[in-house]
Amino acid sequence: MAKIGVFICHCGENIGAKVDCTKLAAAMGEHPGVAVSVEYKYFCSDPGQESVKRAIRDNNLTGVVVAACSPRMHEATFRKACAEAGLNPYLCEIANIREQCSWVHTDNDQATEKAMDITRSMVEKVKRNNKLQPIEVPVTRRALVIGGGIAGIQAALDIANAGQDVVLVEREPSLGGHMAQLSETFPTLDCSQCIMTPRMVEAAQHPKIRLLTYAEIESVDGYIGNFSVRVRMKSRYVDINKCTGCGDCITKCPAKKISSEFDCGLGKRTAIYTPFAQSVPNIPVIDHANCIYFKNGKCKICSKTCQCDAIDFDMQDTFEDIEVGAIVVATGFQVQNNTMYGEYGYGKYPDVINGLQFERLASASGPTAGKILRPSDGVEPQTVVFIQCAGSRDPSKGVRYCSKICCMYTAKHAMLYAHKVHGGKTHIFYMDIRAAGKGYDEFSRRAIEEDEAAYLRGRVSKVWEENGKLMVRGVDTLLGRPVEIAADMVVLATAIIAQPDAKEFAKTIGIGYDEYGFYNEAHLKLRPVESSTAGVFLAGACQSPKDIPDSVAQASATASKVLALFSKDMLEREPVVATNNEATCAGCWGCVLACPYNAIEQKDILDRSGRIIKRVASVNPGLCQGCGTCVTFCRSNSLDLAGFTERQIFAEVMGL
Amino acid sequence: MSIEEQYRTRAKELLSGGAVKMVIGYGKGSNAKRRRPIFISSADEVDRLVLDDACITNLSGYLVSEGLLSDEKRVAVFLRPEGIRAINILAAESQLDAEQIVIFGFDVAGNEIKALKGINVEEFSDVIDSIKEGAPEAAEEELFEKIEKMSPQERFSFWQEEFAKCIKCYACRQACPMCYCRRCIVDSNQPQWVNTSSHTLGNFEWNIVRAFHLSGRCVECGNCDRACPVNIPLRLINHRMAEEVLGAFDHFAGTSKTQEPVLASFKKDDSETFIL
Ligand SMILES: Cc1cc2nc3c(=O)[nH]c(=O)nc-3n(C[C@H](O)[C@H](O)[C@H](O)COP(=O)(O)OP(=O)(O)OC[C@H]3O[C@@H](n4cnc5c(N)ncnc54)[C@H](O)[C@@H]3O)c2cc1C
Ligand code: SF4
Ligand code: SF4
Ligand code: SF4
Ligand code: SF4
Numbered sequence: 001m002a003k004i005g006v007f008i009c010h011c012g013e014n015i016g017a018k019v020d021c022t023k024l025a026a027a028m029g030e031h032p033g034v035a036v037s038v039e040y041k042y043f044c045s046d047p048g049q050e051s052v053k054r055a056i057r058d059n060n061l062t063g064v065v066v067a068a069c070s071p072r073m074h075e076a077t078f079r080k081a082c083a084e085a086g087l088n089p090y091l092c093e094i095a096n097i098r099e100q101c102s103w104v105h106t107d108n109d110q111a112t113e114k115a116m117d118i119t120r121s122m123v124e125k126v127k128r129n130n131k132l133q134p135i136e137v138p139v140t141r142r143a144l145v146i147g148g149g150i151a152g153i154q155a156a157l158d159i160a161n162a163g164q165d166v167v168l169v170e171r172e173p174s175l176g177g178h179m180a181q182l183s184e185t186f187p188t189l190d191c192s193q194c195i196m197t198p199r200m201v202e203a204a205q206h207p208k209i210r211l212l213t214y215a216e217i218e219s220v221d222g223y224i225g226n227f228s229v230r231v232r233m234k235s236r237y238v239d240i241n242k243c244t245g246c247g248d249c250i251t252k253c254p255a256k257k258i259s260s261e262f263d264c265g266l267g268k269r270t271a272i273y274t275p276f277a278q279s280v281p282n283i284p285v286i287d288h289a290n291c292i293y294f295k296n297g298k299c300k301i302c303s304k305t306c307q308c309d310a311i312d313f314d315m316q317d318t319f320e321d322i323e324v325g326a327i328v329v330a331t332g333f334q335v336q337n338n339t340m341y342g343e344y345g346y347g348k349y350p351d352v353i354n355g356l357q358f359e360r361l362a363s364a365s366g367p368t369a370g371k372i373l374r375p376s377d378g379v380e381p382q383t384v385v386f387i388q389c390a391g392s393r394d395p396s397k398g399v400r401y402c403s404k405i406c407c408m409y410t411a412k413h414a415m416l417y418a419h420k421v422h423g424g425k426t427h428i429f430y431m432d433i434r435a436a437g438k439g440y441d442e443f444s445r446r447a448i449e450e451d452e453a454a455y456l457r458g459r460v461s462k463v464w465e466e467n468g469k470l471m472v473r474g475v476d477t478l479l480g481r482p483v484e485i486a487a488d489m490v491v492l493a494t495a496i497i498a499q500p501d502a503k504e505f506a507k508t509i510g511i512g513y514d515e516y517g518f519y520n521e522a523h524l525k526l527r528p529v530e531s532s533t534a535g536v537f538l539a540g541a542c543q544s545p546k547d548i549p550d551s552v553a554q555a556s557a558t559a560s561k562v563l564a565l566f567s568k569d570m571l572e573r574e575p576v577v578a579t580n581n582e583a584t585c586a587g588c589w590g591c592v593l594a595c596p597y598n599a600i601e602q603k604d605i606l607d608r609s610g611r612i613i614k615r616v617a618s619v620n621p622g623l624c625q626g627c628g629t630c631v632t633f634c635r636s637n638s639l640d641l642a643g644f645t646e647r648q649i650f651a652e653v654m655g656l
Numbered sequence: 657m658s659i660e661e662q663y664r665t666r667a668k669e670l671l672s673g674g675a676v677k678m679v680i681g682y683g684k685g686s687n688a689k690r691r692r693p694i695f696i697s698s699a700d701e702v703d704r705l706v707l708d709d710a711c712i713t714n715l716s717g718y719l720v721s722e723g724l725l726s727d728e729k730r731v732a733v734f735l736r737p738e739g740i741r742a743i744n745i746l747a748a749e750s751q752l753d754a755e756q757i758v759i760f761g762f763d764v765a766g767n768e769i770k771a772l773k774g775i776n777v778e779e780f781s782d783v784i785d786s787i788k789e790g791a792p793e794a795a796e797e798e799l800f801e802k803i804e805k806m807s808p809q810e811r812f813s814f815w816q817e818e819f820a821k822c823i824k825c826y827a828c829r830q831a832c833p834m835c836y837c838r839r840c841i842v843d844s845n846q847p848q849w850v851n852t853s854s855h856t857l858g859n860f861e862w863n864i865v866r867a868f869h870l871s872g873r874c875v876e877c878g879n880c881d882r883a884c885p886v887n888i889p890l891r892l893i894n895h896r897m898a899e900e901v902l903g904a905f906d907h908f909a910g911t912s913k914t915q916e917p918v919l920a921s922f923k924k925d926d927s928e929t930f931i932l
Binding site: 583584586587588589590591593594596615633635636637638646647650651 | 749750751836837838839840841844846847849869916917919920921922
């Protein structure tokens, strides 16, 4: 005989104000099989949980229904309480009468009716619940970090310094990401390269870190603790084991006019190149598209120059399969292409540049050796106009969100300019100054007060060229009048956007993303570094626009999550997995295809003499994530999902 | 030589040479307009084979009879284009090995019999593609159009009336080559998803389950509605579903023996963002 306990939670006012909990408790008390039906203000509180435990012991309950908030909130809480009282945790179910009832209804009577339906249907389900035991799976203690910007490097170092193995994969020829491109960094104005390069070297030389640059993730299979990852090593055409990084090949390469990605088009590079002088590893790659030999079969000057015989024009991409237990995604961001703002003249006038290009001009290792010079004629600009929110907070043309860092780096740019060009004038068009962060407001005040940055609150409508000047027309909303400035250079604080391939890549690794392509955290407030997929964590600007301090903090947080995962020998997994009835399976393999986790295999059923009698589907409980896709597909109804068996679901439906 | 005679000769050769162990074809039925399936395993019997415009039953379903193909020997079968498509689906769903099937392809135009060239199922892909290109019409186009034009309420009551006649004999299921499951969902009683008694609810449940299980799979051979003792125009529901999957997924059932089932496959570049 079923002895079900029903525990109805008011959730303070959240449920209590809409659902008549007393009436609900009375009605459930009448329902066949219910032994206890009680209400309480907060069942998730300590005394609340204690009362559930007591009720289980006192009444020898065979099942528990907690009518409360979403199971995503407190299913784990109450299942644990049940286990502590000696009841198998899978005999406890949550009836969601908050998100699915009290929060969405206005009429009290109807809400109460509905709460009864929801609770009753759960009672009917619980009567058919089975005791389940958690599945234990081993953990591979090796982490994969994808992306070698500051976030990826920080995560890799933290995990490695705790003694665990890390594979760090970067798709560019060198580590560094955007931080390597920056000049000096807000809010302290320390040189980006000077703080970044040591980190890059440390990561490359760390005995626990295996660095794979110029490499990309092909596929990810498996699940938390047990991922298998296929990495494509793109052919560098330079043997990393032979090359000493002397750079002779780079000096001799005759293809010298290639626009440098690292310098954002402001500098040139050769066909065999390292992105920048401090590249890690300091090993060049040949740019296949621009190499003269690959274009017309003649040249090979680099290979003649190389003393170490390191250059191999026949090199092919290779693949490597690695097993890891956790994945940190730190794939960073991109800056938006400003050509969509035709009125600002980006792409049309060479002296209209974006913030990242300004970083390269201001950088000591940049194309102008740190001098602020106009791209068009190499002359020092005397008046510079900065336009903030060029793409951000602009639902019509750009993106709806705030890119978070542009206010700060524009203030920084104004300061760097003032320090480098004495007597130069800066004008900054802004919407708001968002300087929330330690030392940030002080920093932007300094730009105004000490470095005389002229802030103009308003938007720019047009930039055009007249008599060798860039004419900027905008409005100063505080003075309520239009302004026109004759500038020598215009810098756009371009929006920070997700990597162009972010959505595709999310599908490769199986994580969620938002409408813009930034990766979704499991819970914005409470689980900000976990992705929606167990065992995959997020660090840095791939999750949302971030500055360096935030990226590093999040990276260290992912490391602590990874280390917590690696602290166990075995992982407990929910026993919610599919099973197949081999007697009725028709062997159509629809489920094999449908399973998004590749958890279903084909299995031969043999007779005594080893002849195949039948082929059936067989679910690997280690791989199954309990999504239920196969169950809905199977026409012969052979598959069933533990914890959500057809009998349970049927009872639940009929209980409504 | 008529096609009937040509095919008899070919059947004789195949059987006497041992190239196939059986020929499944049409024989005389209880009256002049009826043909019944015959199963011939000896070359002496080939004269029993008949091929005329009354040969309409899709014979492909007999191939998946328990044990028939398990000795890996080849079996020949008379098939119209729909039957050939059915072979592709059965192969794609691992119910048979297409290499084992020798096809006697034919089509009927008016009362004219046309031979379709080829032996293995792959050789008929042009025929199948041209059916797909031709945007196939429903069997009873007029009635289909009429149903399409109805309001949802009218359509519901139309089907309600039709399904009210159903006696749950499951002849439609037995006749369909795609209904090969050893245990059909309607026979599963733990829980009993589909009500066994033949009243409105149960009848609806059954016929809708059938429509779903056949979407992207039905080849519109008509075996089901010819088998139905109460003349429910079953094929029209399946035709509607076929149009649906063709429009939404560009899926035409049975174009190749490796075609992925439409309801089990997904594309990574699907525009739906909920697919991870
Ligand atoms: C103009 C400008 C100025 C800035 N100034 C400052 C400042 O002064 N102070 C400050 O705190 N912040 C500043 N920032 C912000 C700073 O650049 C970011 O916070 C930081 O770079 C984020 O680091 P990340 O590692 O998350 O991303 P990234 O630096 O973008 O690194 C991501 C890395 O992942 C790699 N990658 C991407 N996809 C893949 C893949 N599929 N497989 C393998 N590798 C992949 C990329 O190649 C890259 O190396 C500035 C940003 C801009 C645009
Ligand atoms: S879908 Fe069902 S019948 Fe088909 S192989 Fe899978 S379990 Fe068997
Ligand atoms: S429930 Fe089925 S489809 Fe989902 S992961 Fe498990 S086996 Fe695969
Ligand atoms: S549902 Fe009917 S028309 Fe379709 S394949 Fe089956 S028997 Fe033929
Ligand atoms: S053949 Fe006709 S009467 Fe029989 S179950 Fe099918 S639809 Fe119903």
